[in-house]
Amino acid sequence: MSSHVSAPKIQHNYLCTICLISAITLALIGCGDEGTLSMNGDIETEVDIFTKREWAVIQRLSPLPEVPPPSPTNRFADNPDAALLGQKFFFDERFSIDATVSCATCHSPFYGFADVEATSLGVDRGTRNAPTLLNVAYNQWHFWDGRADSLWAQALIALEGEKEQAGTRLQYTHLIKNLYRKDYEVVFGPLPNLVNTDRFPPNGKPGDPQFDNMSEADKIAVNTVFANIGKAIEAYERLLISRNAPFDQYVAGDMNAISIEAKRGLKLFIGKGFCILCHDTPSFTDNEFHNLGVPQGKFPEDTGRYDGIKQLLDSPFNGGGIYSDDPDVPQRILNFLEPTQQHQGQFKTPTLRNVALTAPYFHTGEFPTLRSIIEFNNAGGVPNGFVGMREGTLEPLELNEQEVQDLVAFLLTLTGELSSEHLLREPELP
Ligand code: HEC
Ligand code: HEC
Structure with a gap:
């Protein structure tokens, strides 16, 4: 040998x-x-x-x-506290429009983190099969069409996807404040002050007036919390290794x-x-x-x-964007x-x-x-x-x-x- x-x-x-x-x-x-x-x-x-x-x-x-392989766009990718938090987010059904769907609904640990159904039923029925999440961190592109270039950005699409969890980033940001504040702040630092609900309405994402009417700085603050939710989930997914x-x-x-x-x-x-x-x-x-x-x-x-490339280039959460912790190399790609x-x-x-x-x-x-x-x-x-x-x-x-x-x-x-x-x-x- x-x-x-x-x-x-x-x-x-x-x-x-x-x-x-x-x-x-x-x-x-x-x-x-x-x-x-x-x-x-x-x-x-x-x-x-x-x-x-x-x-x-x-x-x-x-x-x-x-x-x-390392995930330089997420500086929390190998942080154990982030992974523990991400595991909670992964299983927590409150991260959905009506508190009925979590990532685990379609990526069940009992079926190799995939779905036994041909196409998954979240808040609605999708048109593609749910892939396994075992060894997903070895992949360069995510989704069948590669419309996410990192696992953290992928998670954000599921969290707001109309057929998946269908909630909004403002909803999730308040959820973090109400349920996860301490654990979140240990890893990511202080949350923005969300008390004023005129500035930070309870619900909304781009396309909704509640979100679109916010100041640029407040939008960035919410997007940062949203991106961090994805970064914690990625830290958990990176541990789903099967050798x-x-x-x-x-x-x-x-x-x-x-x-x-x-x-x-x-x-x-x-x-x-x-x-x-x-x-x-x-x-x-x-x-x-x-x-x-x-x-x-x-x-x-x-x-x-074809559409996957368009969506990737349009996403503010792609590896070259302002929420990326290392935008240079991804931007060149x-x-x-x-x-x-x-x-x-x-x-x-x-x-x-x-x-x-x-x-x-x-x-x-x-x-x-x-x-x-x-x-x-x-x-x-x-x-x-x-x-x-x-x-x-x-x-x-x-x-x-x-x-x-x-x-x-x-x-x-x-x-x-x-x-x-x-x-x-x-x-x-x-
Ligand atoms: C309603 C079912 C459903 C829910 C809920 C769901 N997913 Fe998925 N997931 C899918 C489907 C279907 C795909 C493939 C969709 C596509 O390629 O367009 C997918 C793709 C993925 C991929 C890409 C895998 C690959 O090999 O390309 C990852 C990673 C992933 N999901 C993680 C998550 C995480 C994390 C959550 C929770 C934040 C989540 N999913 C919630 C059904 C779901
Ligand atoms: C030209 C590249 C190419 C070749 C050659 C190829 N595959 Fe694939 N394989 C793919 C792609 C791309 C898909 C996904 C296609 C789709 O869903 O549209 C796939 C999907 C699969 C799947 C389904 C996996 C899943 O999770 O859905 C299996 C199993 C598979 N291939 C096995 C094989 C075997 C065995 C061979 C040789 C007999 C083979 N492939 C040859 C590219 C290839």
Whole structure:
């Protein structure tokens, strides 16, 4: 095993997908030096299954680094007190228009922090499937369309989203004052003086006269509290890490950690199935957006990344804005972004870690099982019912029945362990 011990690094390769894809293609095709893999010499099957080159590709998928990449736009991202507070916010249904919906309503700890329903029911029914929050801090973009570039900004969209929690930032700011003042101030410093309800009405967000008529300085004060709510939630989400899946144990040297079917599935994953073209890092996503031609089914047309870029650029809470704790680098990334026709119907490559826990699948939630996804890929997609142009590389895979089953068996080996029990439970709320 000595020749393959180096730990792969998580790659945020949004600017370099092309070089990466060519590197992988080279690795897949191989240029000389094929040779078969000899593990410690005691497991015959591995020698038959993977070449050295394939094993090198596999090692780029494991382990998942112990800590997610830093989040410089949130200086509270790794503050334990902020995380504890964020966990309370996450489970507290009072953070919604009628005190009935919390983040956990749709991201249930019992279902891998995803939703068993195809599309989620918050205050109203949405049109997209709720992704898992396990390992979410390893992602560069958030939402299927990437309209948030940080976890804290993502949370703010859910808190005010009409189909999600549908409350307002003024409501939440008063909630903090009434219920969470002490805990909040320990982490973030003094709240603004909210006593005067002419200056700080009990309810309102941009678009509502109560908010729009406030002074600029008071709006910024409220937005800052609102952003801090998101920053606390991010600190909690950063702890939702799930590593050491059977697949990782296998790559680390436990040859019996996964079945022979799963090993064959892994070979297809990095080879004939071309899955590795997009699911190519330890969190099994290239942090990019693609149009697979997933049919919209009964849902309205969804332009995906195209609208996502517009909303991201328009948001005062993006990483380049005044509520960001480190705007320079994010602003440079935002400067590159511009919605074009090519972005129509593109959706984010989701992580595949814990995918066995998070059915149903795809952005529409209309694919009930892992098998249904593989069959979709195997057929090279379906001819119609989607927005924009399907990516040119998607061809029928010609996998036989056994190969379809093997790929499913591999995906089932990606279910990891959660770091601590206490993160799954609703904490005591004030
Ligand atoms: C009504 C159900 C619902 C509620 C409530 C809800 N979410 Fe979500 N969440 C979703 C759906 C659906 C998506 C995908 C929507 C999209 O991509 O447009 C999503 C996406 C996300 C994502 C992006 C994940 C990814 O991989 O892109 C994060 C992070 C997240 N939610 C966290 C939260 C937090 C934190 C809260 C509470 C402040 C919350 N959600 C409240 C349903 C919900
Ligand atoms: C061209 C890039 C690309 C390739 C190749 C690719 N995927 Fe994906 N995968 C995606 C994207 C993008 C999505 C989300 C699509 C959507 O919802 O519109 C996705 C979604 C999925 C999902 C659903 C996950 C969820 O949480 O909803 C699974 C499972 C999956 N892919 C497995 C595979 C397997 C197995 C292969 C190889 C047979 C593969 N993918 C090949 C990009 C790719």
